Amino acid sequence: MDSVPETPQARPGQRDLTTGPIGATLIAFALPTLGSNILQSLNGSINAIWVGRFLGEGALAATSNANIIMFLMFGAVFGFGMAATIIVGQAWGRRDHEAAKRAFGSAIGLVLTASVVVAVLGWVFAPDILRLLATPPGAFQLALDYLRVIFLGLPGSMLLVLMFMGLRGTGDSMTPLWFMGLSVVLDSALNPVFILGLGPAPRLGIAGSAVATLIANAVAVAGLIGYIAWRDLPLRLKGAEIRYILPEATLVRTIVAKGLPIGAQMLVLSGSALAMVGLVNRNGIQTVAAYGITQQLWAYVQMPAMAIGAAVSAMAAQNIGAGRWDRVGQVTRSGLIYNGAITGAMVVLVLLFDREILGLFVGDASPALPIAQHISYIATWGFILFGGTMVLFGTVRANGAVWGPLAILAIAMFPVRLGAAYALHPWLGADALWWSFPIGSVATVALAAAYYLHGGWRRGALLVPEGHCEERSHADIEPAGSLKPAG
Template identity: 50%
Template sequence: MSMAYKMNTSLTDGPIGKKLILFALPVLMGNVLQSLNGTINAIWIGNFLGESAFAATSNANNIMFFLLSLVFGIGMAATILIAQSVGAGDEQRAKRVVGTSALFFIGIAVSITVLGFIFSPLILEGMHTPPDALAFATDYLRIIFIGLLFMYGYNFVMMIMRGAGDAKTPFYFLLISTFLDIVLNPLFIFGLGPVPALGIAGSAVATVIAQFVSLVCLIIFLYRKKHFLRLTRADLPYVRFDRAIIGSLVRKGVPMGLQMLIVSTSALAFINLVNSFGSVATAAFGAAMQLSSYIQMPAMAIGGAVSTVAAQNVGAGKWDRVHKTTIMGIVINFLMTGALVGLIYLFNRQALGLFLQDQAAIEIGMRINSITLWAFILFGITFVVSGVVRATGAVMVPLLTTFLSLWCIRIPLSYYLSAKYGLDAVWWSFPIAFSIGIMLSISYYVWGNWRNAKMLGDKPQQAAG
């Protein structure tokens, strides 16, 4: 590995707090861009196409989160393997991971695209999507399925680069994607000149085009800059199903993917409950979740940063830095998430008014926020702790913790509260589930055996010095 690249991407030396912030900021800004993009699209749809169209996108977006969860585990496992390899100075193994995991992503993306396009109406009906939103949601979802390969591809390349210690480059190309999506959305929704007015389907078309262009530009850039993880003709032997890496991706990636599937399926079960209260409640919940997505961004950014930093230091055998990474991650996340929660509370009605015109929906959204937003601070701490634990390859206990807090606590509790006390009581399932999750996560971090876990059977070569 070249010394210049090592100096630019190594996370095994220097002040941990500074490393975390500098690595997390591009991730956070990328999350902001993605959510801002979704928010602007939601504003166009909610204000100009009506509550039914907005409810349709809420249902469809939950399905897309579910689909991204299917490959999240493989991507995270590949990210951790690459980060450990970079920390250990093993460039060859890093390229082996890239070649093998790339085949995984392509195969999964093609399979899901075909099945999803065919069964979109059945999936939405199974979620009890409101009848007035079903046709909108079907059109939107089918087009998104067509662009799934580009979406998966971009996320794969982004996670690989972050595992190598580079969070800045993916952010620059995310700027391209976001700009295109924002510009193209009103063009395809309302039409202009030779471009027909496609309504809600136009929003999906804009997203697909933006993802495709950004992915192509990113790949071209990496090859022109001769990124050390690019696969050249000489590296073609790495593009195969390596048995050892496949075993690691499956053993470690599947539980991490299942963890995200538990999150996404619980969200589907929750919105299924909210749908039973009608389109106004669904729209209010969708708007509240748009805002909560911003609240979760620091946790996701810091959580991703601590996972990569910890994995590189695990590869280098620097365990003192692993534990310091955990503490610094929790502190930074607490301050950043707390600040955003306070900001939303100050402008609750105004923020919801960006998405909703119906005053009844705004009132419901305000009640949702007043009960749930503060609990996302607890969610952030859990996300950081789990990120460090997963960096070693310990994945089963975080999976169990997520399952217990969501499917054994939040979902049964939400259905019970809705039946006994009505819609307003449902939202209390959020802070209760998050509180249980943080207690379980911290207990495992303090007393568990996660430090002894391994990603591969062979131990990474420790970095010199």
């Protein structure tokens, strides 16, 4: 096997996730990621407040439909970035920093190309997509105006997310926090400017909200590129390394082989969400608006779970790369404990103060408000189970196991969740839609736990690019007979 490069001098925000106390390291890494996620959700909520207050519930329903479509488009290219992040994390854990840079560069080339293609197709077919969703006539044109501008900004937003993911793969969760903050401040401040046409800005209505997002992401990307160069962060591509953006065949095969199933997982989630929106849309615009603002509430509830899952994945990838299997199970257990405590506390808080929070998006007299409260009471607790799934999936994906989570999500989202919504509808009416969420969460976490405990995900091979470090199976690091399921 090739010699292991020496560890370079620590850079700003960089954290070695293969040493130190696991619980403290996990939470210290997860908190900035949680901050980034909260800022991102806060941005969406503030934008929804501007749209709801200035343009009304029809515009709010339009953004709800458009945002779910964007999640679908996002999933089409997100998998490549996630696969590259796994490679970066494993390479960083074994101190092969050149391999990490090559994977990062290839991911940039792939994601930019894919996002441009998706943006063009999204612009062209946006009306057809909205019609497939049965978007209410009163919200159709508004959703179209908003969606098409959002599509224009897709390459910039995808590049920003990819750079955040790559930095976290090296153990740096602070830099993404600062630049997410920059994006949020700009987006939130520019929304009323372009919606209302303040000062020299044109009055664009709902499209103005999308223009604000486009500008904010472009500025954040440019600023982050400059900061990485200025501070000479570990993934900086300089000189001859710029050629890494032209993807290598070996890396392309690895990233695509792992990225497509991860992207498919996103598509399963977004496809299920789209099907749910289609069902919700048939219950009238008030229910659509109520569902939209409930999703804003849920965005906050799921943030701790997403942050802890991301931290578990980054820690597990580095420890797998370093051959520290003794720490991988401990990372998973710590993640499950933290998720139960933090997400559980979030659920309690939002249920206690849901009227005050939901009332930010619509007036107190809005008929959508009690509907939104009702939805929240039925479904919000399921996010505790969702968090457990994120932790378990984060660990197995860190070893390149992507087909198991895909199969689990496909089963839980379609035959279970949507099947429950249809089967219970004759007895529960619209409540069947809301009960299908916790039913799906129960199925997902049960299947994920079974796969984590009994699946073959530990027997995969390290995702190592050729020419840097000889690819070896985990059996060479830890004998198969000594592998024991954690938890």
